[in-house]
Amino acid sequence: MTIRQIKAASGLPPQAAQDTADTVQVMLARIRAGGEDAARDYAQRLDGWDGPALVQPEAIARACDAVPEGLKADIRYAHDNIRRFAEAQRATLTEMEVELRPGLFAGQRVIPVGSVGAYVPGGRYAHIASALMTIASARAAGVAQITACSPPRGDQGIPAPILYAMHLAGADRILCMGGVQGVAAMAFGLFGGRPADILVGPGNQYVAEAKRQLFGPVGIDMVAGPTDSLILADDSADALTVAWDLVGQAEHGANSPVWLVASDAALAEAVMEHVPICIAALPEPNRTAARDAWEALGEVWVCDTPEDMAQKADEFAPEHLHVQARDLDWWQGRLRNYGSLFLGANTTVPFGDKAAGPNHVLPTSGAARHTGGLSVLKYLKTVTWQRVEDRALPELARVSASISRHEGMEGHARSAEMRLPRPPSTLKAVG
Numbered sequence: 365m366t367i368r369q370i371k372a373a374s375g376l377p378p379q380a381a382q383d384t385a386d387t388v389q390v391m392l393a394r395i396r397a398g399g400e401d402a403a404r405d406y407a408q409r410l411d412g413w414d415g416p417a418l419v420q421p422e423a424i425a426r427a428c429d430a431v432p433e434g435l436k437a438d439i440r441y442a443h444d445n446i447r448r449f450a451e452a453q454r455a456t457l458t459e460m461e462v463e464l465r466p467g468l469f470a471g472q473r474v475i476p477v478g479s480v481g482a483y484v485p486g487g488r489y490a491h492i493a494s495a496l497m498t499i500a501s502a503r504a505a506g507v508a509q510i511t512a513c514s515p516p517r518g519d520q521g522i523p524a525p526i527l528y529a530m531h532l533a534g535a536d537r538i539l540c541m542g543g544v545q546g547v548a549a550m551a552f553g554l555f556g557g558r559p560a561d562i563l564v565g566p567g568n569q570y571v572a573e574a575k576r577q578l579f580g581p582v583g584i585d586m587v588a589g590p591t592d593s594l595i596l597a598d599d600s601a602d603a604l605t606v607a608w609d610l611v612g613q614a615e616h617g618a619n620s621p622v623w624l625v626a627s628d629a630a631l632a633e634a635v636m637e638h639v640p641i642c643i644a645a646l647p648e649p650n651r652t653a654a655r656d657a658w659e660a661l662g663e664v665w666v667c668d669t670p671e672d673m674a675q676k677a678d679e680f681a682p683e684h685l686h687v688q689a690r691d692l693d694w695w696q697g698r699l700r701n702y703g704s705l706f707l708g709a710n711t712t713v714p715f716g717d718k719a720a721g722p723n724h725v726l727p728t729s730g731a732a733r734h735t736g737g738l739s740v741l742k743y744l745k746t747v748t749w750q751r752v753e754d755r756a757l758p759e760l761a762r763v764s765a766s767i768s769r770h771e772g773m774e775g776h777a778r779s780a781e782m783r784l785p786r787p788p789s790t791l792k793a794v795g
């Protein structure tokens with residue numbers, strides 16, 4: 365056997381997904397009917413917030429003053445990388461025009477959506493980086509109006525570093541409102557904004573479910589589940605570093621899996637010895653979160669060949685895939701299923717989470733099999749056009765009418781033939 369599992373996941377108790385869906389459905393219906401008052405009412409009841417929903421310029425200025433200079437410089441460093449990566453990505457998508465037949469022209473245009481609603485989660489951690497990821501990439505796409513929202517923390521409203529990051533990244537409007545009411549306010553264009561064309565950003569199960577239920581008339585980036593990470597390591601990897609990389613991502617919470625796929629049983633055993641020691645070094649409540657995640661969902665596999673390791677990684681299709689092994693070019697060429705790839709022991713998932721440049725809003729729960737993550741491209745519509753000169757008409761109209769008739773679509777055929785230079789008798793009105 366070339367692939368064997370040496371630590372299995374014990375699993376999590378099933379969750380009441382239907383309860384969340386029902387709660388969110390009721391909330392969205394109430395906010396749709398009751399508008400701003402209903403949204404404010406939920407903000408009061410769920411988050412104890414009585415202050416203004418729309419954050420005023422003076423409050424943003426005060427927050428910017430309150431953030432220490434050192435932290436501001438760090439946020440600017442991260443923002444600069446994220447913005448420049450998004451701008452470079454934007455430049456890869458170009459408009460084009462092609463003459464398919466003499467006189468038949470077609471092309472594509474790249475048009476940004478008009479309005480974006482960016483959810484910046486609150487809760488246990490202060491998600492500064494999430495604000496940069498969603499807002500800076502929308503700005504780089506050329507979106508006209510960006511609204512961002514985040515839940516209040518106590519009676520201070522949105523924490524100052526998050527407000528600073530939102531403002532720096534280019535949010536036009538900021539709502540102090542979280543959860544379903546925040547998402548709905550952006551989707552429905554409450555508090556003076558335009559209704560969002562697309563809703564983006566991570567959040568808890570209520571946020572994810574609200575986006576899922578609103579999807580259709582409104583676009584969404586993805587239905588994001590709990591974050592996950594996989595490390596591929598050979599005997600060149602350092603066991604303690606790998607252990608910290610696993611524990612670091614387990615810190616996200618009890619439902620965030622971390623997986624190790626190793627080429628070397630001795631390395632795998634050494635990592636498993638280090639993991640509990642690393643966990644014990646964390647402060648609470650992070651320690652409990654990491655321990656629960658490792659025990660319930662952590663898995664360790666040992667494979668004999670790099671090909672087996674790559675196959676295992678492609679099966680997991682992790683959100684974050686980190687290679688700590690020799691011959692990085694081979695891995696980069698071979699690996700297929702991941703949200704974002706981290707090549708070499710010099711980098712680590714927190715670099716990508718916070719500051720390196722590529723977006724951290726990524727497909728989870730195996731969705732990397734069919735999609736990449738949030739990027740500037742999500743805010744852009746690739747639309748097509750066509751234009752036909754007289755010389756292209758005879759053949760194009762004849763072929764279109766022929767196919768229409770074989771499909772049984774006489775109306776389409778007539779419409780095509782109306783374009784022929786000399787209308788045939790079929791153009792006379794019937795009856």
Ligand SMILES: NC(=O)c1ccc[n+]([C@@H]2O[C@H](COP(=O)([O-])OP(=O)(O)OC[C@H]3O[C@@H](n4cnc5c(N)ncnc54)[C@H](O)[C@@H]3O)[C@@H](O)[C@H]2O)c1
Pocket residue numbers: 387410411484485486487488489491494515516541542543544545566567568569570571588589590591616724725726
């Ligand atoms: N995948 C990623 O890239 C990424 C990055 C950062 C954060 N996250 C995720 O963001 C989430 C943050 O969650 P959070 O809860 O701390 O903050 P959150 O901002 O997602 O949700 C807070 C809101 O939830 C609402 N809420 C709480 N309990 C409710 C209830 N019983 N009924 C209705 N609404 C309720 C409240 O209105 C509150 O404002 C985590 O799940 C984390 O994993 C993911």
Ligand SMILES: [Zn+2]
Pocket residue numbers: 591612613616713714717
């Ligand atoms: Zn992380």
